[in-house]
Amino acid sequence: MSNLAGSTSYIQLAPSNHPSNSTISYRDGNPIINFILGEQDRYLIGSSVRIIGNLSVYKTSTADGFGNIPLSTDDLNISSKLGVYGMLDQITISSQKSKSVIESVRHYGRFLSSYLPNVSSKQEATGHLSVTSGMMPNNTLQKITVPANVNGSDPTARQFRGNSFAINLPTGFLMSKENINLSGRGGGTGGLEISLSLAPDSQFLNGSWTNAFYQLTDVNLICEVINPSVDELSRMMKQTSGTMEYNAISSYYQTIASSNAIINFRLGLSRVLGVFMTFIPSTYLNNLTYDGYQTTPLINNLATGEIAPIKQVIFTRGGERLPLQYNLNANVRDDPGSTIADPQVFRNYVNAFTSFMKVMKTQQSPITNNRIGFTDQIAFADAGSMFGVGVAMDSISGQGLNFKTENFGVQMETGLTQDNPHSAFLFVRSKQTLVMNANGLQVLT
């Protein structure tokens, strides 16, 4: 795909399952938004894909199908790590022609709640991310700026409702540096179908308004496609097969409730680049009272905020220590009173997203990653706790480690002594190859 000298075109697509009233909400039974990008002899610039629309948060519903906007003093908020991104629960990208799934990320909002704050600075979150996604890395200000935004509340001269957004979809496939051949002649994906599952109101919102809900209007997908030059088009039309390599995200879920937490998965992936996991007390998930996108340390006592420290971490492959040949013994193992993050655990976690030395912007700080107990995310000055555990599998060759036949394991010695189960969301970054030919698609993991 060297000759992409042709011009580009903008495309704007409405959802293929657009409800008749043009509003989309989980509450009203439209939890899935589908977009179909038809097969065509053009290339999609994956990173140009944006979901645009307007998002409104209502504390109670009204007879006209909309609702009452919360006041800035009302207890109703969204995650300040995510803004509008928190509405996404799952993304599935498949071929429009063959229906084969190319990439599917479950717990997508949970993935983004760890990924986005790790790779964007506080200034970016208050700046351009606030314009495109309504993000605001402060709990109180998040509430004021998005849920309590009164835009559209007065029928006089109403132009649109709520908060406008234009968000990208960070997935391995769409963020690939290669342009995506949409041709259906064998050399491309045969169009794309992008399916977004919305998060339940109880996961996206947090507060004390039990009938609160969110609603989307004017939702569209925009993207940019490359019109191949004549020579390129000719080659494209003759191409009967093709491959594309990208870094995919796979997600796994496990609960832990013991001082010896063991996580073990058959990943089935041959080129694993990095693994990271985040935690949250299971009772906080899908619970309107709490922010379900918190990435907390393990907590012994939710009422007092007593932290259950992770004292030791061991990563294994097939029962052998790998990639670290040693135990990660945290500072809290020797000094139970320590409130600072363990530097090794921290560094390995950040390193799992992208090379630690290349991280120039992050919201990770001693404020957001520490072992000071808390009972609610509103006790944070910034976007919330950003704790996690992770490890990069291959920082040198970029080809990853093979977990096709052997299990991936994490063994953690924790201070979790009370009956308080935690959900562990495990995300694996791995290299995958999409093979395309006349018979359809195959993803080589």
Add this chain to the structure above:
Amino acid sequence: MDLSNEADDRGRIPNLVQIGAIGVDTEMDMDQEVLDPVVNGQNFCRFVLSNKGFLHSFSKITLGVSGNGSGTFPVGIGVDSLIQRCALRIGTTIVAETDDWSSLQGYKSMFIDNDINLERETYLTSRILNHDFTYINSAGAESNVNASGLSLATYLEPNVNAIGSGGNLKSQKEIRSGNAPVFQVSVADLFPFLRFNQLPLYMIDEQISIELTFQPASTFKRCIHTKTAEAQGQTFNIDETQTKFVASYIYYDGEMMEQYRSQNPVLEWTYNDFRLNKRSYTSAQLLVQQTLEVGGAGRLVGKVVTALEKTSLTPDTSMLSVTTSEAPTISSGNNGIFTTNLLLNDHRLYPMDRVNPALHFHDVVQAEQNVPHIIRDEFNRQGVALSSTYTYMNYVQSSAVEGLNGRYHYIAYRPTRNERINSKGLQLELKYSNVTAAETFIHRSWLELVKTARLENGRFSSEYV
């Protein structure tokens, strides 16, 4: 034998004009001289460069004003507010010229990281736009964690009232006109093509001059004063003794430079230059769809940047002066919308008119391949994040008149068809649902046009592609 793949590197001199093409082990010398302008006045100055070496792209022009009190240059663009027009001339050829340059800098300054404004630009250019949280809890008092707003942050702390619910941030002493600070403007800012090319001055036999036309003091666009404490309408005169050109010249090995000259009797390169299209509208006109002919006929246009300035007779009573672009206003709590499209070669750039405010912002990002470091209120007035209780130089930061609210609504378009624009030129369609009533606005469009430069036997020429 096919030797076509074998490059003949013997005696080959790297492209010394193109920044980045020179090997890291190439010996290089630097020479600096401080040039006084050959014409130096309150409204105009001209510098004539020495025809030697290569002009370093980040050579600086120093500027300052003499004034009293705590007035400063506008928050967003700093000292750039002084320059109304800049031109680079070689012989009789205008290499690059930008009109309403300070207004364009209002757009370009958005792309400077807030941290850089705080730590560097404050002292280099007097740009100080940098946001931080103001921590006030729901009871209206100071809090450790609950931020009720965003406000301008410098290295000074605001004078806070007794319960911490509000305060005022004074201008920094280093940037007050009363202290006669001197700031600088980079030639690469004045003429953006110099970021990629360094002029081989020694190969040019003609006079090379840089001309700056200053904003007249009578327009009050040069500086802003502290609200209430100082009178509107102060005159900020340019301190002519400080108007200088700090020229840096780069030299390579003498033999290499001569070889480069002899190997390149004709030097050609392409670069971008901005052309301004400007017209005025009333509020009523903006509420109905306008189709503007913005030019570009027969040219290659890289992008179009637009701004809508609300005219003011007292621009010195606003944090940003008039280097702003007004967003649709809010009516009964409802945000207005801006609808736009760009017509080129009988096509519309966007399949559907752009309406979504966040999408407008995304289009700016796509056009520049860079993100503006501004917040949501500043771009589209959504969100009420700007603090209404913490002021800067007594200006209310959340104000749409004197503060920052909705005053960075710059819009950019990136034509994607790779085509020369036909004889009809570009047409811009725009419509605002709400704007401030009974006002006059200036709509500016800068077209980034592709030009070629040709240097042959010491004679320079340039033309549009």
